[in-house]
Amino acid sequence: MKILFIQPPLPCNERHKRILPLGIGYLCSYLRQRLPEVELKVLDAHALNMNYSQVVSEVNCEKWDMIAFSFWTAQAPFVYNIMPSLRKKQEKALFVFGGVHTSLCPEEASEHCDICILHEGEETFFELVSRIVEGKNYKDIQGTAYREDGEFIKNPIRPLIRNLDSIPFPAWDLLPMECYTTPLHVVGGKRLPVVGSRGCPYNCTYCVSPLMWMRKVRWRSAENVIEEMKKSINELGICQFHFWDDNFLLNRKYVIELCEGILKENMKVKWTGLTRASHIQKNKDIIELLAKSGCIGLEVGIESANPETFSQIQKEESLVTIEEIAKLQKKYGMYPLFTYMAFNPGETINGYYMQSRFIDTLLSNLPWLEHFHPLPYPIYIGQFSTAYPRTQLMEDAPNLGMVLVEKWDDCFHHNINFIPNSLLNDVPIKTRNHLKPNDYLAAVNAAWAGIWTFASYSLPRFERAMEQWEYVKYLSSFFIRCDGNNTLKKIAEEVADFLNMERKKSYQYAAFSALVLAQLGLIRSALYEPELKMEIKEIKVPAGKGIKKKIKKILFLIVMNIYCFLKKR
Incomplete structure (x- = not known):
């Protein structure tokens, strides 16, 4: 029997750190220990940065008895969309889904595969393969779900493994370790x-x-x-x-x-x-x-x-x-x-300023870590609040704020997919009259580091530059309207109309701009904490390593100096 395990790529996969598929590693070692005669192979399309056609081509180089996908919510659309192409050539293969998203949404996942492995997978997957090898029925296995004649069937959840020491170490030898x-x-x-x-x-x-x-x-x-x-x-x-x-x-x-x-x-x-x-x-x-x-x-x-x-x-x-x-x-x-x-529920503009100062205090007298912080200067982006399926946040999100998830591949933590009402209804007011060239540079760099769909490497160089310029214009229009009279939501809508931009993108840019400008002390809330003393954080943005990056910084600042001069006239 031949089994292929696949870890699919993530949205903006070229930006993402390479994550070892630990679950697949454990499944392989568990199977190999108990069924050494089964042939196992792993295709890590995430680590290898593969697209649809590359995955289909690689899979179809051989015939497989079973093809198993393990995936997160953001990877689900890739898996669902690739299934028809794989079934055409792998007509005899049994397609198995597992992982977090499958476990949380088995009714949905079962529409695209033959059987789902839910929650902890080692014993369940082993029993599935064993029964297939022995030619036995596998439809009643604990911890599985599937469809029969269109009807969704979910078997009882399998008890968790008591002795974790019984699980052999992950099968790293099956993975492209040089990629991680x-x-x-x-x-x-x-x-x-x-x-x-x-x-x-x-x-x-x-x-x-x-x-x-x-x-x-x-x-x-x-x-x-x-x-x-x-x-x-x-x-x-x-x-x-x-x-x-x-x-x-x-x-x-x-x-x-x-x-x-x-x-x-x-x-x-x-x-x-x-x-x-x-x-x-x-x-x-x-x-x-x-x-x-x-x-x-x-x-x-x-x-x-x-x-x-x-x-x-x-x-x-x-x-x-x-x-x-x-x-x-x-x-x-x-x-x-x-x-x-x-963008957690309850957050406000002043909260981002206080958070920035709080983290500054925590990290005082320490060197700046290039291996941990996404930016080489103290603007703290981190991850964006994301309402994953069946979590309490997903259930509450429509009442707590604006949900911007349109499809599952929006649902990852470097895409702004939720903005709380506490921020949308806050009223920003600027603390100085104009943005400086370095403020634009810091904000654009922060957008690139934090929003992985922004100026993506998958775009041609000219289109990346145009998206950065679009955000410069947005930031300028946004900042002008921070006069203490309008909510963040209202400003986002006005700027969207002014720049002829889709509303969703404007909401995302408005929220992100509030996050960055508040940390810099350039805007504050006109509603909350009037007694809060704010200082503007002057940040020196380093050019980065290499002559090309230094030239880019110089050119950007020249353009922004001209832009700021014309804006003041």
Whole structure:
């Protein structure tokens, strides 16, 4: 039996860091251990940056008994659209879907495939393949869904695997490992993902983890994780690791055993992981141990510096705690790493200014990290709030703001697909009369770094330049109208009419412009916090490496100086 696993490309795939398909790696190793006679192959169309025709051509080089896709929500349209072409040539293949989107939307996914694998896939997929090899019926397997004569059928969910140590390490040998070059935070260099636990007990409104793992958490043993790390060092020569656990510090006993094991084995590793600020504070007495074992810093999701936003997204964290754990990590030579989102419910213009100043404080006296921050200067873009299927945020989003998702490939966190009413109804007022050339440069660079559909590499060079110029004109028109009399929503509509631009794009540009200009202190809210003292943040935008980038910066500033001079006349 021959099985092909496919990871599809993402929207704006050329911009995205290359993500190892960990789930596929586990499925392959689990199958290979139990059914060694089955032939397995992986096509990572994301890592290889392949388009439709390239994927179809590569798949059809051979005949397959089974073709399995694992995908996120943003990848779903690619998979659905490519299926008719694949079925034409692979008429005998069984098409299987799995992954996050399939698990959340099986009724939709089952319209395009033969069978869906839901939630945790190793045991379910193994049973499916085993029954096919033995010629047995597979329609009653737990953890699957499918359609029969058009009727949707969903079998009971399979219980989660109790002993995660029973799952063999991911089959990295089946993947194009040379393609995964995303550097480790802080220090750079290749890294590998490691998952020591599955699940999270929390219920953040924007997160799919509670839906995938039912808020149940299971851990591997520290010994098992260390063996995987040693195997990666010996076989791949990679000694830097990124723990993909939903919450690394949730199990104190496990963390201590892991760090002590790394030290006992004298492993010269560097690593990071994601956790909550409150858990770092709760375990502050072991942070020195983490540092000694190679932790370069822990990632903490700030998401917002607005307490009202914390409440609405059920983040259950405090800014005081976040500030304390930043100092704690600095104390032990670690670099505090913070992720953040824009356009959460409850956010306002002044909130973006306060968030920028808050992050400035957290990162004070630290070098700027090119391997972590998307911009080489302190404007904090992060990710954009995204309402994923079946999350609480998706259910509440139409009442909380403007939903701009028209199709699933809009639904990724570097595309503005939701703007909260709290921001749309805020009233911006400028803090100085005109934008300077450097302000335009900072904003355009920020747009390119944050909005991956903006001036995309997939466009010809001239079209990219024209899109940047369009945003310059938009920013100018937007800023002029920030006079304290109109809401952000009203300004977006006026500028759309003035520039003959579609409304959706204008709303996205207005929200993004508010995010950037507020962080720079160039606009503030005319409605909230009148007592807030704001200072304009003067940012020096570096030219970047290479003579071409330096020339581009000089030319841009020359054009903007002329443009600003003419605007003042």
